[in-house]
Amino acid sequence: MKEVDRILRVDHAGEFAAINIYRSQLFIARHLYQDIVPILEEMLSHEKKHFDTFDRILSSRNIRHCYALSFWAFGGATLGFLTALAGRNAIWVCTDSIESTVLHHLEWQLDFLEKHDQEVHEAVLSIKVDEQEHRDFGRSQGSNSNIYRPIFWVVKKSTEFAIWLSTKL
Numbered sequence: 001m002k003e004v005d006r007i008l009r010v011d012h013a014g015e016f017a018a019i020n021i022y023r024s025q026l027f028i029a030r031h032l033y034q035d036i037v038p039i040l041e042e043m044l045s046h047e048k049k050h051f052d053t054f055d056r057i058l059s060s061r062n063i064r065h066c067y068a069l070s071f072w073a074f075g076g077a078t079l080g081f082l083t084a085l086a087g088r089n090a091i092w093v094c095t096d097s098i099e100s101t102v103l104h105h106l107e108w109q110l111d112f113l114e115k116h117d118q119e120v121h122e123a124v125l126s127i128k129v130d131e132q133e134h135r136d137f138g139r140s141q142g143s144n145s146n147i148y149r150p151i152f153w154v155v156k157k158s159t160e161f162a163i164w165l166s167t168k169l
């Protein structure tokens with residue numbers, strides 16, 4: 001089914017972006033904020049697992065990747081670098097913003113998949129718990145200060161744009 005293919009493609013691309021975000025944040029954190037390296041590594045390992053889950057289903061069903069996969073990688077890496085350079089709080093504000101946006105999107109997907117595709121429904125459900133954990137941790141560590149509002153907003157809009165774009169590509 002076309003809609004299920006699209007869901008798989010977007011989620012696959014999103015996890016690829018997430019891997020790149022954490023990789024570049026880790027690169028900076030290893031120099032500037034060593035104390036958060038272990039938690040970032042743990043989150044990166046979740047995103048790799050999520051990526052593999054969707055990658056496996058895509059290949060088993062012979063569904064092509066999103067055409068914009070390298071754009072996601074580049075965008076993710078850039079976002080990771082910029083937020084990490086903006087400071088440790090910005091890393092967690094970024095996590096909170098992305099995961100809130102993604103979780104909103106996953107809710108819609110789960111509703112749809114429940115009626116149309118059990119295997120993919122289970123896959124999305126299995127990543128949801130991790131993403132919630134990431135969001136909650138980001139929210140607890142990030143700052144409520146107004147200085148970070150623009151970062152939250154820009155990351156949210158970029159995430160929404162990337163999701164929208166990938167449903168077209």
Ligand SMILES: [Fe+2]
Nearest residue numbers: 015018047050
């Ligand atoms: Fe993920």
Ligand SMILES: [Fe+2]
Nearest residue numbers: 018130131134
């Ligand atoms: Fe995540």
